[in-house]
Amino acid sequence: MKVLTAPTVGEMVVKKSRFIAEAIPVDSPEKAREVWRSQKLKYDNGGHIVFAFAVGSSGGVQGCSDDGEPSGTAGRPMLEVVKNSGITNLIVTAARWYGGIKLGTGGLVRAYTECAQMALENAPVRELQYMSHIDFALPYNFLEVTRKRLNELAFESFDESFAGEVNFSGRLPEANLPELEKFLQDLSKGSIQIKLIDNALE
Structure with a gap:
């Protein structure tokens, strides 16, 4: 549709x-x-x-x-x-x-x-396409390279908060989620985990 x-x-x-x-x-x-x-x-x-x-x-x-x-x-x-x-x-x-x-x-x-x-x-x-709503956190030293990759994967940020780490909340096309997961895994040697909130047709 x-x-x-x-x-x-x-x-x-x-x-x-x-x-x-x-x-x-x-x-x-x-x-x-x-x-x-x-x-x-x-x-x-x-x-x-x-x-x-x-x-x-x-x-x-x-x-x-x-x-x-x-x-x-x-x-x-x-x-x-x-x-x-x-x-x-x-x-x-x-x-x-x-x-x-x-x-x-x-x-x-x-x-x-x-x-x-x-x-x-x-x-x-x-x-309309399925969008994945996700949360994840990463160290400050990964921020710039991650932002660049998020833009390439059509990530739309709802919220960014800065405390001990940078916390992201947003959405991206469901088809792009595996690529983001692999990028963050490779970047952090497996320490960054994505929390999937839901998938919705939008």
Whole structure:
């Protein structure tokens, strides 16, 4: 799965009805509904603010709303676009301004589907990967060479504390953990041990 990293917009006009779809990163159903409420305020002159969202490591937590459009013509088609995109942790909202010509149920389904696709077409994303959360400590004389290796292994530090030793707490891609373990073992002749806190898909 991939996660959306920045908002994107798609806009189209169908038989004088204007559609603006926005894809916005979120990390929970509560945040998705909060974004939807803010979109309703932002587009308070729009007739309908439809939404579809998916959150979680597999996109399994989902929701959608037609927001007054005929049942099944708006939120559900947009949710299908979200599911088929392979992207999670996002909400797609769509505002529609009626142009005086009825689109019919089939026309609405096509329009909401297409505007959601436009919003996600070139969306900036990153791949989810398993990250290892770890703690370890090392002597001061190993600090500089270790920092250099940590950067090479994409280690993200949460905390560094300096007492009798330098204590590191952070995360790195799970695939890089064996290489870090070998580096520290070789560096310290086996005296530095890594404490694995957990592995999480992030």
